[in-house]
Amino acid sequence: MADLSLSHVSKRFGAQTAVTDLNIDIASGELVVLLGPSGAGKTTTLRLAAGLEAPDSGSVCIGGRDVTRLAPALRDVTFVFQQYSLYPHLSVYDNLAFPLRSPLRKISEADVKTRVLEIARMLRMEDKLHNPATKLSGGQMQRVAIGRALVRNPSVYLMDEPLSSLDAKLRNDLRLELKRIQQETGATMLYVTHDQVEALTLANRIGVLDQGRMVQLGTPQQVYEDPHTVAVASRLGSPRINLLARAALGPVSIPAHVHTVGLRAEHLQLTDSNAADAALRATVQRIERLSDQYLVHLRLNDSKAELIVAAPPAQLAHAGQSVGVHIAHSLWFDAAGLRVRA
Ligand code: ATP
Numbered sequence: 001m002a003d004l005s006l007s008h009v010s011k012r013f014g015a016q017t018a019v020t021d022l023n024i025d026i027a028s029g030e031l032v033v034l035l036g037p038s039g040a041g042k043t044t045t046l047r048l049a050a051g052l053e054a055p056d057s058g059s060v061c062i063g064g065r066d067v068t069r070l071a072p073a074l075r076d077v078t079f080v081f082q083q084y085s086l087y088p089h090l091s092v093y094d095n096l097a098f099p100l101r102s103p104l105r106k107i108s109e110a111d112v113k114t115r116v117l118e119i120a121r122m123l124r125m126e127d128k129l130h131n132p133a134t135k136l137s138g139g140q141m142q143r144v145a146i147g148r149a150l151v152r153n154p155s156v157y158l159m160d161e162p163l164s165s166l167d168a169k170l171r172n173d174l175r176l177e178l179k180r181i182q183q184e185t186g187a188t189m190l191y192v193t194h195d196q197v198e199a200l201t202l203a204n205r206i207g208v209l210d211q212g213r214m215v216q217l218g219t220p221q222q223v224y225e226d227p228h229t230v231a232v233a234s235r236l237g238s239p240r241i242n243l244l245a246r247a248a249l250g251p252v253s254i255p256a257h258v259h260t261v262g263l264r265a266e267h268l269q270l271t272d273s274n275a276a277d278a279a280l281r282a283t284v285q286r287i288e289r290l291s292d293q294y295l296v297h298l299r300l301n302d303s304k305a306e307l308i309v310a311a312p313p314a315q316l317a318h319a320g321q322s323v324g325v326h327i328a329h330s331l332w333f334d335a336a337g338l339r340v341r342a
Contacts, residue, residue, distance in 0.1 A: 002063030002076075002155035003028045004049060004188060009058030011044055018044040020212040022058070026156075029186040031179075032217075033199040035235055036209035042192040045209070046158045049190060051075050062155050076155040080162045084145035086133040093129040095144050096120065099152045119147045122181050139170035143177070150181065159191040163198065175201060196236050200224075208232045230337040233262045239295055239308050241331070242268075248303035249280065254332065258340050262331035265310040270296060270317060271324040278324025282307060284317045298323065 005025040011018045019041040026032045034042045047053040049060060051072035059068045067075050086095050096116045100107050107115075120126045123143050133141065142162065149157055163171045163178075179202050182189060193199055199206050200220045207217040208231070216228045220236070227233035233241050242263040246254055249261055271278045282298035285306070296317055298307045309325060317323055332340040 002188060004156045004190060005061045006045070006049060007059050007061070009048055009055045009060065011048060011053060011055050017212050019048065022212070022214055024207060024214060024217065026188055026190060028188050030204045031182055031187075031189040031191060031202055032205050032207055033203035034190065034192045034207050034209055035194075035196065035199050040209040041212040042209055043160055046079070046160055046190060046192055049156070050077050050079050050158050078149040078152060078154045078157055080146055080149045080157065080159045082161040082164050084142045086141055086144055088134045089132070091130050091132055092120070092125060092136070092144055095133055096147050096151050099148055115151055119151045122150070122184065123147045123177070139166055139174060142166060143174065146178065150185065150187070153185075155188065157187050157189040159189060161193055164194070178202065196238065200236065208235055227331065228339050230260055230262065230333040233331055233333075237264060239265050242307050244305050244307070248300060248305040250302045255340065257334055258332040259335040260333040260337070262333065263307065263327060264329070265295060265308045267327065267329040268307070268309040269326040269328060270309055270311050271326050273322040273324045275324045275326070277326045279327045280307075280325040282323055282325055284319050284321045284323060286319055287317065298325065
């Protein structure tokens, strides 16, 4: 495995800027997830790393070697796409063996077999090796597609939403499996997803892209707890962070240059409407039951703004009830969406 770095990389398509001055250093064996809204430049970043696009400026290095001008086939990277591409007329075994049987590689059939069996064991598909690809379920097909990427043992894996075409259960299973395989093999991966659960569970670090720029790069915990912008704050967290205009909070003392206040549901506590530590007064609108907690949807009495508070089951409120809200922690942002530190 090798490290991957993109330095000051920019890419435009005509008038459209896809990526601007992007810097990212991925250590050998690290899994970095790129998150961001549609059009943020995630796929373009992967394609630039793969050599499927050439940057207008900046450089791409793999294993310390400048590969900016190198063709994709010479970069030793594999790309896994959302839509699995298997050879339908071949068995699982032959699909997995295919990348190893390239005439350029000159690998003996005995070594091919050893490697295919090793990957099949990792994928937990030893018993499916002789099935034709067409006889597999969607999840099994995608597992084989991922296996075909793993079998070659490239320097870097590039994955573009490899699980997004699967149903929720398979997606969960394969996500865990992919993490296990990545840890087992020490693979270096750059992984794109829209799914924040995938990002939080897979990533060593998360890079959040917005309009072609890397807005923040850090561990899942850093990005969640210490977001640099309002866009980053709202990308991670379920339920989504409550974002209120400063004015909606009425008497709460907040510096004048704060434009938006971010309140995560778990940083709010319901109290008695007359409690001394109640910063806000509200009325319960409805209650959403999750497996281990309730989400209480409130409307603030003064501003009529809506707010979601996480509450333990013991503290069950009812619709129409008047409550107070204690704010344990808040995140402040200026008019441009940048974080304002207390
Ligand atoms: P999504 O999540 O929708 O896949 P993304 O974050 O992967 O989005 P990109 O596909 O990298 O975003 O696109 C970034 C910007 O570059 C978009 O505005 C897109 O329209 C533009 N773009 C990407 N590829 C091309 C291309 N080949 N020609 C023209 N514009 C392109």
